[in-house]
Amino acid sequence: xxxxxxxxxxxxxxxxxxxxxxxxxxxxxxxxxxxxxxxxxxxxxxxxxxxxxxxxxxxxxxxxxxxxxxxxxxxxxxxxxxxxxxxxxxxxxxxxxxxxxxxxxxxxxxxxxxxxxxxxxxxxxxxxxxxxxxxxxxxxxxxxxxxxxxxxxxxxxxxxxxxxxxxxxxxxxxxxxxxxxxxxxxxxxxxxxxxxxxxxxxxxxxxxxxxxxxxxxxxxxxxxxxxxxxxxxxxxxxxxxxxxxxxxxxxxxxxxxxxxxxxxxxxxxxxxxxxxxxxxxxxxxxxxxxxxxxxxxxxxxxxxxxxxxxxxxxxxxxxxxxxxxxxxxxxxxxxxxxxxxxxxxxxxxxxxxxxxxxxxxxxxxxxxxxxxxxxxxxxxxxxxx
Amino acid sequence: xxxxxxxxxxxxxxxxxxxxxxxxxxxxxxxxxxxxxxxxxxxxxxxxxxxxxxxxxxxxxxxxxxxxxxxxxxxxxxxxxxxxxxxxxxxxxxxxxxxxxxxxxxxxxxxxxxxxxxxxxxxxxxxxxxxxxxxxxxxxxxxxxxxxxxxxxxxxxxxxxxxxxxxxxxxxxxxxxxxxxxxxxxxxxxxxxxxxxxxxxxxxxxxxxxxxxxxxxxxxxxxxxxxxxxxxxxxxxxxxxxxxxxxxxxxxxxxxxxxxxxxxxxxxxxxxxxxxxxxxxxxxxxxxxxxxxxxxxxxxxxxxxxxxxxxxxxxxxxxxxxxxxxxxxxxxxxxxxxxxxxxxxxxxxxxxxxxxxxxxxxxxxxxxxxxxxxxxxxxxxxxxx
DNA sequence: ATCCTTTGCGGTATCGTTACCGATAGGTAT
DNA sequence: ATACCTATCGGTAACGATACCGCAAAGGAT
Numbered sequence: 078x079x080x081x082x083x084x085x086x087x088x089x090x091x092x093x094x095x096x097x098x099x100x101x102x103x104x105x106x107x108x109x110x111x112x113x114x115x116x117x118x119x120x121x122x123x124x125x126x127x128x129x130x131x132x133x134x135x136x137x138x139x140x141x142x143x144x145x146x147x148x149x150x151x152x153x154x155x156x157x158x159x160x161x162x163x164x165x166x167x168x169x170x171x172x173x174x175x176x177x178x179x180x181x182x183x184x185x186x187x188x189x190x191x192x193x194x195x196x197x198x199x200x201x202x203x204x205x206x207x208x209x210x211x212x213x214x215x216x217x218x219x220x221x222x223x224x225x226x227x228x229x230x231x232x233x234x235x236x237x238x239x240x241x242x243x244x245x246x247x248x249x250x251x252x253x254x255x256x257x258x259x260x261x262x263x264x265x266x267x268x269x270x271x272x273x274x275x276x277x278x279x280x281x282x283x284x285x286x287x288x289x290x291x292x293x294x295x296x297x298x299x300x301x302x303x304x305x306x307x308x309x310x311x312x313x314x315x316x317x318x319x320x321x322x323x324x325x326x327x328x329x330x331x332x333x334x335x336x337x338x339x340x341x342x343x344x345x346x347x348x349x350x351x352x353x354x355x356x357x358x359x360x361x362x363x364x365x366x367x368x369x370x371x372x373x374x375x376x377x378x379x380x381x382x383x384x385x386x387x388x389x390x391x392x393x394x395x396x397x398x399x400x401x402x403x404x405x406x407x408x409x410x411x412x413x414x415x416x417x418x419x420x421x422x423x424x425x426x427x428x429x430x431x432x433x434x435x436x437x438x439x440x441x442x443x444x445x446x447x448x449x450x451x452x453x454x455x456x457x458x459x460x461x462x
Numbered sequence: 463x464x465x466x467x468x469x470x471x472x473x474x475x476x477x478x479x480x481x482x483x484x485x486x487x488x489x490x491x492x493x494x495x496x497x498x499x500x501x502x503x504x505x506x507x508x509x510x511x512x513x514x515x516x517x518x519x520x521x522x523x524x525x526x527x528x529x530x531x532x533x534x535x536x537x538x539x540x541x542x543x544x545x546x547x548x549x550x551x552x553x554x555x556x557x558x559x560x561x562x563x564x565x566x567x568x569x570x571x572x573x574x575x576x577x578x579x580x581x582x583x584x585x586x587x588x589x590x591x592x593x594x595x596x597x598x599x600x601x602x603x604x605x606x607x608x609x610x611x612x613x614x615x616x617x618x619x620x621x622x623x624x625x626x627x628x629x630x631x632x633x634x635x636x637x638x639x640x641x642x643x644x645x646x647x648x649x650x651x652x653x654x655x656x657x658x659x660x661x662x663x664x665x666x667x668x669x670x671x672x673x674x675x676x677x678x679x680x681x682x683x684x685x686x687x688x689x690x691x692x693x694x695x696x697x698x699x700x701x702x703x704x705x706x707x708x709x710x711x712x713x714x715x716x717x718x719x720x721x722x723x724x725x726x727x728x729x730x731x732x733x734x735x736x737x738x739x740x741x742x743x744x745x746x747x748x749x750x751x752x753x754x755x756x757x758x759x760x761x762x763x764x765x766x767x768x769x770x771x772x773x774x775x776x777x778x779x780x781x782x783x784x785x786x787x788x789x790x791x792x793x794x795x796x797x798x799x800x801x802x803x804x805x806x807x808x809x810x811x812x813x814x815x816x817x818x819x820x821x822x823x824x825x826x827x828x829x830x831x832x833x834x835x836x837x838x839x840x841x842x843x844x845x846x847x
Numbered sequence: 848a849t850c851c852t853t854t855g856c857g858g859t860a861t862c863g864t865t866a867c868c869g870a871t872a873g874g875t876a877t
Numbered sequence: 878a879t880a881c882c883t884a885t886c887g888g889t890a891a892c893g894a895t896a897c898c899g900c901a902a903a904g905g906a907t
C-alpha cells in the first residue's frame with residue numbers, strides 16, 4: 078500500500094504518471110507529489126539465517142543443506158556433519174512458514190476452549206500440550222469466551238494458519254455447527270472434547286458425569302446416609318441431567334426410594350445454594366447427606382451449615398463435583414469428584430495423533446469417556462479409624 | 463524420503479538405475495525393486511481455496527484478487543465487490559503461511575509462561591489475548607514447566623514460527639539468558655513480565671510486591687492491630703524480599719517497632735505454615751494480625767486458628783496475598799491483595815504493540831508497574847457497621 | 848575394457864501470496 | 878489533433894524450504 082510520506086495517509090493517494098520508469102504519486106490530502114522508495118525488503122528483516130546463507134558459506138547448494146538438515150537422504154556423512162555444525166554456529170532456525178507451505182503440514186494443532194481462566198480448561202490445555210509436544214506438535218490456543226461469533230472467528234483464524242487439526246470444546250452458546258461442518262468436509266481433522274457436537278462424526282472425549290455422580294452418591298450411602306439430597310443445576314443443562322441420572326441410579330441400586338423434595342434445581346449460583354439449603358433444613362425429615370453438582374455450591378452450603386451449628390460430616394455429609402485447588406484446604410476439606418481434566422486433554426491429543434498416523438481402515442471416530450475419581454476427604458468421612 | 467511400498471521401511475532403500483528417466487529403487491530389507499509413484503501433491507491437500515482458484519473462476523489474474531482482498535489499491539470497486547463475493551462463496555481463507563513468508567510478518571506473538579494451570583498465569587494469558595486479538599494478533603502459548611531447557615526450546619520453536627514478538631516470564635530455574643539475548647540481538651521484540659531479566663534492555667511489566675504488602679499491613683494497622691506477624695517465603699526469593707520490604711515500610715510509617723520474632727520465614731509449604739503459627743502462638747506477646755505472603759498459607763493458618771478456638775478477625779486479623787477464586791468463598795472470607803494478573807497481561811501486550819507501532823525515537827524500554835489492590839473481606843474486618 | 852550401478856550433489860519447479868513493474872484503453876489538457 | 882494522464886489490470890519475481898530430476902565421477906561386474 079502506498080502511503081504519503083508527508084501526511085502518512087493512504088486513502089488520498091492517486092497515481093501521477095511515470096518518472097524514469099518509476100511510478101509517481103500524488104496525495105490529494107496534502108497536495109504533495111512523490112515517488113515511492115523501494116521498500117527495501119532486503120535490509121528489513123535480514124536477521125534470520127536461511128539455508129541459502131549456510132549453503133553460500135560452505136560453497137554447496139541449498140538442496141544439499143536441506144538434505145543434510147532433514148536427516149536422511151543422499152548425502153555423505155562428512156558433508157552432513159559440516160553443514161550441521163555450521164547451522165549450529167549460525168543459529169539457524171528453520172522457517173516453519175516456508176516448511177509448512179511446501180509440505181502443507183504445519184505440525185501445529187489448534188485448540189478452542191471457552192476460557193483459559195477456568196481451571197478445568199487450563200488443565201485440559203496442559204494435557205493437550207504435553208502429549209502434543211512429545212509428538213512434535215505445537216499448540217495454538219484460542220478462547221471463544223462463550224461467544225458463538227468468536228468461536229467462528231477462532232476456527233477461521235486457525236484454518237487460515239493451516240493448523241493440522243482442531244481440538245474444540247464448543248461454547249455454551251454455540252447452536253449451529255456450520256463452521257465446523259465446513260472444515261470437516263474439507264478434511265481437516267477435528268476432535269471434540271467435553272462439550273461435543275453430535276451432528277458430526279468426529280472422535281470425542283466425554284466426561285462420565287453420570288458415573289461420577291454415581292460414585293459420589295454411592296459413597297454417601299456407604300457412609301450411612303439414608304436421606305440424600307441433590308443440589309442440581311438447570312434442568313435443561315446436559316451435564317446436570319447426566320449427574321442427576323447418576324444420582325438416581327445410585328439410589329436405585331441400594332433400593333432407596335427417591336424423595337422428590339430432596340432434589341433442588343437451580344443455576345449453580347450462591348443464591349440458589351442458600352435457598353436450597355434453607356428448603357432442605359425446613360423439611361420434616363432432614364437430609365443426612367448432600368450431593369452438590371458444583372463444588373462451589375458445596376462450599377457455600379458448608380458455610381451455611383456451620384453457621385447453624387450443624388456439623389459436617391457428623392450430621393450431614395457433603396460431596397461436591399469438580400476438584401479445584403482449594404477444596405482440600407478448607408475446613409472440613411471437601412470430598413469431591415475429580416474430573417481428570419488433564420487426562421481429558423491427553424486423550425483428546427492422542428485421538429488427534431491416532432487420526433493422523435492411523436491407517437485408512439482404522440478411521441472410525443472413537444469416543445473416549447474419562448471417568449471421574451472420588452476423592453474422599455473430611456466432609457464425608459464418618460468412619461474415621 | 464523414499465519408502466518401500468512393500469515393507470514401508472525407508473532405511474534399507476538403495477538406488478537401482480534408471481527406467482524411462484525415472485529413478486529405480488531397491489529395498490534391501492524385502493528384496494524388492496520398484497519405481498516411486500509421483501507423490502501426487504496435487505490431490506493431497508487440494509482442499510483449501512487459493513486466490514488462484516478465485517482468479518480462474520472470475521477470469522482475472524491472481525494479482526487482481528490479491529489487490530481486491532488486501533482492501534485498497536488499484537482496483538475498480540465493481541471488480542472488488544465481485545471478488546469479495548466470490549471469495550465468501552468459496553469460503554476462501556488466506557494462507558497465513560504464504561502471507562507471513564512474503565511479508566515477513568506473521569501477526570502472531572509468542573508467549574512463554576511457566577505453567578498455564580496456575581491461575582495467575584491463566585489470567586495473564588487471557589489479558590494478553592484480549593489486547594492482542596483486538597489489535598489483530600494471534601497468540602501462541604508455550605509452557606516452560608519451570609525448566610530452563612524447555613524454555614530454550616520454546617524460544618526456538620516460537621522463533622522458528624517467526625512470531626513477531628516474544629512475551630516471556632522466565633522459569634524459576636532460568637539463570638543464563640543467552641537464548642533471549644540472541645533473539646534480542648536479532649531484533650525480535652521481547653517483552654518481559656513478572657519474572658524479568660535485568661541483563662537485557664527490554665520493556666517490562668512488574669508487580670508491585672512492596673506496595674501490595676504495604677497496603678496489606680497498613681490495612682491491618684488501621685484495623686487496630688499492634689503486633690503484626692509476617693509469614694514470609696524464602697529469604698533469597700525476590701518477591702519475598704519485596705513483600706518483606708513493604709511490611710517493614712508500613713510498620714515504619716506508623717512508628718511500630720519491628721519485632722524480629724514475628725517474622726517467620728519458610729517455603730510457603732503447609733508444614734511451614736503450621737510450624738509458623740505454632741511458634742507465633744507460643745510467644746509471650748501473641749500477634750493480633752498476620753500478613754501472609756501466600757494466600758494458601760493464610761487459609762491454612764485460619765484453619766489452625768479455628769481449631770484452637772481463636773477467632774478471626776476478633777482475636778487475630780489475617781491478610782493474604784494473591785486473589786484466587788476460593789478466597790471469597792471460605793468462612794471467614796479472606797482479605798487479600800489482588801495482583802491484577804489480567805492487567806499484567808494487558809500491559810505486556812500493550813507494550814509489545816507500542817514497540818511495533820512506535821516511532822523510532824520512542825523506542826525506550828518502558829517499565830510498567832502493576833499495583834496490587836486490597837480486597838477487604840471478613841478475615842480482617844473488625845469495624846463492621 | 849566395457850557397461851551398468853551407485854554415490855553425492857546441483858538445478859529447477861513449487862507451495863500461496865504480495866510487491867513491483869508494465870501495459871492498455873480511455874480521458875483530458877493544450 | 879496531439880501529447881500526456883489516469884485507472885485498472887496482468888505478468889513476474891520474490892519469500893524459504895523441499896521434492897523431483899538429472900548428471901558426473903567413482904565403483905563393480907562380466
